[in-house]
Amino acid sequence: MLKAERSVGLIFFPAFDWCITPDHPEREERLLYTRDQILEEGLLDIPGIYEYRPCVADDNHIQRAHICVPSVAKTVTKPHRIAVGGTMLAADLVLDGKVGCAFALLRPPGHHANRVVHGSRGFCTVNNEAIMVEHMRHRLGPGVRIAIVDTDAHHADGTQDIFYNDPGILHISLHQDGRTLYPGTGFISERGGPAAYGQTINIPLPPGTGDQGMLYVMENLVTPILAEWQPDYIINAAGQDNHYSDPLTNMNFSANGYARLTEMLNPDIVVLEGGYSIEGALPYVNVGIILALAGLDYSHLREPDWKPDALRQPQNVMPIVQSVVAQVKQQWETRLQEDRQEIFGKARFYVRERPIFYDTDQIVEKQYERIRLCPHCSGWREIYSHAAGGRIRRTKVAIVIVPWLACRSCRQEAMDDYRRLAGLAEFDQVFYHSCEEDVYLCTPDHHDPLTL
Amino acid sequence: MHVIGIDVGGTNTDAALINEEWEVMGIAKTPTDHGNILASTKSALEEVLAYHKDNAFVQLHLSTTLTTNAIVEGRGEPAAVVAIPGPGMNLAAFDFDFPVYLVQGYVDHRGRVVADICSEEVLNAAKKARADGAQALAIVGKFSQRNNSLELAAKKLIVEAGLGFSQITLGHQLSGRLNFPRRIMSAYLNASVAGIQKEFAAMIGQLKADNPILTDVRILKADGGTMGLAESCARPVETILSGPAASIMAAQALSQYTDENIVVVDIGGTTTDIAAIVGGEALYQRNGAVIGSYQTLVPALYTVSIGLGGDSEVHINDGQIRLGPQRAGKAAALGGTKLTPTDAAVALGLAELGECSKAIEALKQRAHGKFDTWEGLAKAIVDVFAFQLSAAIDEVYQRLENVPVYTVSEILAPPDIRPKAIVGLGAPARVFIPLAAEQLDLPWEVLPYHASSNGIGAAAARPTVALTLHIDTEQELMVIPELGVRTNINRGLLFDQKQARQIAVEQTAAYAQKLGLTDYGLIQIVEEETFNLVREFYTVGRIFNLRAQIRPGVQRVR
Numbered sequence A: 001m002l003k004a005e006r007s008v009g010l011i012f013f014p015a016f017d018w019c020i021t022p023d024h025p026e027r028e029e030r031l032l033y034t035r036d037q038i039l040e041e042g043l044l045d046i047p048g049i050y051e052y053r054p055c056v057a058d059d060n061h062i063q064r065a066h067i068c069v070p071s072v073a074k075t076v077t078k079p080h081r082i083a084v085g086g087t088m089l090a091a092d093l094v095l096d097g098k099v100g101c102a103f104a105l106l107r108p109p110g111h112h113a114n115r116v117v118h119g120s121r122g123f124c125t126v127n128n129e130a131i132m133v134e135h136m137r138h139r140l141g142p143g144v145r146i147a148i149v150d151t152d153a154h155h156a157d158g159t160q161d162i163f164y165n166d167p168g169i170l171h172i173s174l175h176q177d178g179r180t181l182y183p184g185t186g187f188i189s190e191r192g193g194p195a196a197y198g199q200t201i202n203i204p205l206p207p208g209t210g211d212q213g214m215l216y217v218m219e220n221l222v223t224p225i226l227a228e229w230q231p232d233y234i235i236n237a238a239g240q241d242n243h244y245s246d247p248l249t250n251m252n253f254s255a256n257g258y259a260r261l262t263e264m265l266n267p268d269i270v271v272l273e274g275g276y277s278i279e280g281a282l283p284y285v286n287v288g289i290i291l292a293l294a295g296l297d298y299s300h301l302r303e304p305d306w307k308p309d310a311l312r313q314p315q316n317v318m319p320i321v322q323s324v325v326a327q328v329k330q331q332w333e334t335r336l337q338e339d340r341q342e343i344f345g346k347a348r349f350y351v352r353e354r355p356i357f358y359d360t361d362q363i364v365e366k367q368y369e370r371i372r373l374c375p376h377c378s379g380w381r382e383i384y385s386h387a388a389g390g391r392i393r394r395t396k397v398a399i400v401i402v403p404w405l406a407c408r409s410c411r412q413e414a415m416d417d418y419r420r421l422a423g424l425a426e427f428d429q430v431f432y433h434s435c436e437e438d439v440y441l442c443t444p445d446h447h448d449p450l451t452l
Numbered sequence B: 001m002h003v004i005g006i007d008v009g010g011t012n013t014d015a016a017l018i019n020e021e022w023e024v025m026g027i028a029k030t031p032t033d034h035g036n037i038l039a040s041t042k043s044a045l046e047e048v049l050a051y052h053k054d055n056a057f058v059q060l061h062l063s064t065t066l067t068t069n070a071i072v073e074g075r076g077e078p079a080a081v082v083a084i085p086g087p088g089m090n091l092a093a094f095d096f097d098f099p100v101y102l103v104q105g106y107v108d109h110r111g112r113v114v115a116d117i118c119s120e121e122v123l124n125a126a127k128k129a130r131a132d133g134a135q136a137l138a139i140v141g142k143f144s145q146r147n148n149s150l151e152l153a154a155k156k157l158i159v160e161a162g163l164g165f166s167q168i169t170l171g172h173q174l175s176g177r178l179n180f181p182r183r184i185m186s187a188y189l190n191a192s193v194a195g196i197q198k199e200f201a202a203m204i205g206q207l208k209a210d211n212p213i214l215t216d217v218r219i220l221k222a223d224g225g226t227m228g229l230a231e232s233c234a235r236p237v238e239t240i241l242s243g244p245a246a247s248i249m250a251a252q253a254l255s256q257y258t259d260e261n262i263v264v265v266d267i268g269g270t271t272t273d274i275a276a277i278v279g280g281e282a283l284y285q286r287n288g289a290v291i292g293s294y295q296t297l298v299p300a301l302y303t304v305s306i307g308l309g310g311d312s313e314v315h316i317n318d319g320q321i322r323l324g325p326q327r328a329g330k331a332a333a334l335g336g337t338k339l340t341p342t343d344a345a346v347a348l349g350l351a352e353l354g355e356c357s358k359a360i361e362a363l364k365q366r367a368h369g370k371f372d373t374w375e376g377l378a379k380a381i382v383d384v385f386a387f388q389l390s391a392a393i394d395e396v397y398q399r400l401e402n403v404p405v406y407t408v409s410e411i412l413a414p415p416d417i418r419p420k421a422i423v424g425l426g427a428p429a430r431v432f433i434p435l436a437a438e439q440l441d442l443p444w445e446v447l448p449y450h451a452s453s454n455g456i457g458a459a460a461a462r463p464t465v466a467l468t469l470h471i472d473t474e475q476e477l478m479v480i481p482e483l484g485v486r487t488n489i490n491r492g493l494l495f496d497q498k499q500a501r502q503i504a505v506e507q508t509a510a511y512a513q514k515l516g517l518t519d520y521g522l523i524q525i526v527e528e529e530t531f532n533l534v535r536e537f538y539t540v541g542r543i544f545n546l547r548a549q550i551r552p553g554v555q556r557v558r
């Protein structure tokens, strides 16, 4: 009798009544053919593959990973809350031992959502994986080690932003080279903040990379890094836009390649990200991921138009892939020896400033951020964020964040700073978030700029 | 016209005669002659005809275990499947317990033929099936409900080759639902039991001819509806599990709760069946009936069977009582050797059955420790029965409330399906239903004729027909698999939801008419989806998926 080798919890939520706009890639139709293929293949009847209904996340869950300006209620819609709730459910199923692994096959996606949220960017508003990771830490304690491997064709800039100074997280993003694709980031040189240097790993791949190149990266880079870092949980942010038929990207992965990738990665939790070849790729890639997670035979899986010759990588691709792998590997191996003072300075704070563009909502944000270079913990930080454009008024907010496992003096300094900032007239709102204590403060509370 | 309902069950055969006023004129209960369903039918008919005092014509509604038993006991005709899977799941992994011969050919999710069948290969597969002993055949393709052309072409080849199959079932005709493995199993079972059903239908036809007052014979289905004799030969697999359906129909026919949400609890000796009625309509299984190891697409009423009944084993451990799931045997009061929940009820004077003293004696033998008097033990057993039953009911509703849904609106505003009353059937119902109702804080009702109501349920059942309509305006196609319809629609871009609904209703009505049905209820759209197809920022078409059915009515009985 057919049975999953490893039980899989499937949180399938295609949101058939939700779209960004009717002709947007994130529209009702996106997972229609995936639904049809999953049902027709009979996957949901296989013992060991269980389907679950997502739950709805509340403000508190979302605020563990995000500062939503002006409030969660004003930025996050119900469909987003369901996607977040479904992703958190995936983690709960695994943590409760109800299933061996779980797949949150749902939309809308989230990996372009940064910690500070003024609106939507890259079709994302809030970061499903990041909120789930914070949820897991609140269940498991601050010591848990979680690796996120993002296999979407776009750089997971939002997830990177949220965890870039977080020593508990290893974030690996495989993607099409940022010089050729949105969001234009994710270079090898982006390696993480002062407290987690080397734990942000970017693997930019040249356009045209196919199964061969991807499997080379998995075998020679991702798998060895994971084996060395020894995460307690592996999360795969499984975007499917590396597929050869994707309209937005220029990569050459196949459904079978994605299944093989899943098998090699052996993730505890898979979360769907992008992927907009809704007829030619998603039905087959998703079936492939489910089969691979369940330990079932996916060798008969291929796309209707699949032809081995057409999918061979261009000649020049493999040498570039090999060179990227070599560089990243070298960086990984030397990450602990590097002089962090030289990189982040000797001052009390490390400062970075950057613009952030919200393509979906046409918002421009400017961030000034300083992180305390603390010898005892990963350091509290302060962010000033100015945003304008799209449908929002010019907004200026200040944010104070106390990280997990913060030392006493960082907690104290952060609280003092929050009180000081909250007293200033300069900011429309001032936020305070202490991760471990699960405290979220805002002055003025539920501020609405439109009523000013 | 009167209606006689007969349910030939595994143990007993229940029959009921209903008059024009929908009053029960008489019921009969006889032991089933397991080896001879026709004889059981005849004797039940005879008994209940004793109440038939005038010359009114009679319509016979018949529910039997014929196909169910044939499947469970593996007595169907040897059958095989020629499958057209295309790429995807490895079909061999399913390890079907019947021969499946794979041939090439590939239809995708939009119903487009990606690869054709190969005539020679199909013929060789069919010849091999025949040579391996198959007498009946099913031909099933992946996504054949979106495009039946490969199945039809394969059938044509095999029929023309004259290989002598007694029956060829095509997958797309049985169900428009998506699920290739279930379609394979349904079609296989259909092919396998077709011969048995044909033979039985011929005998029932003879019975009708011999009894001129019988005007029409209807066969019960797993969805609680009826179909004609001829139809039952074409789709015999739909007659499985009609007994449990008859019991739910009886509850609906007899209950004072007509349009509310109720939970129907049929307490038997070994098991208790729990069914959910929402807004006056019984819930269906999400995909289809499951019989033995076969998962099918046969529409079936939703029931959950738990191992708890009047004859359940009583376990006492560390002052904790647990009942079932095994059967202890007949009650001590009736001469059995082991204590049962029935004995506890009899001893307490809650039920009259057999010898009370024997029940008390059985209780005394087990009365120790925490339960050191027979009264205390009896009371505790009855309470535990009610507790286990109410917990099971609660679990059923929790499961139903967590059935996955695919829209935001369904998540945010789920319908209220929780029962407003508990309705009981079965011999022990009078004892245990009021106690379970107290636990659940619900009003209760134990139905009249509750000990043998399946005949009434069979009589009260009305015809059901369901169709699946898939319209793809980009391809300008309309498909109704159950009818074998695959036609062009003109001016696809102008086609709208209203038209889709209208077609679904018209086609269902036409289908009902073709089947000779006249007394059917309203036609309703039970599932509906519409998607805009956008390619390169332009809307190029729409997909409509609809499911229409005759409202599965039930005749209320007094």
Ligand SMILES: [Zn+2]
Binding pocket: A152, A153, A154, A239, A241, A273, A274, A275
């Ligand atoms: Zn992407």
Ligand SMILES: [Zn+2]
Binding pocket: A374, A375, A376, A377, A378, A379, A380, A406, A407, A408, A409, A410, A411
């Ligand atoms: Zn510190």
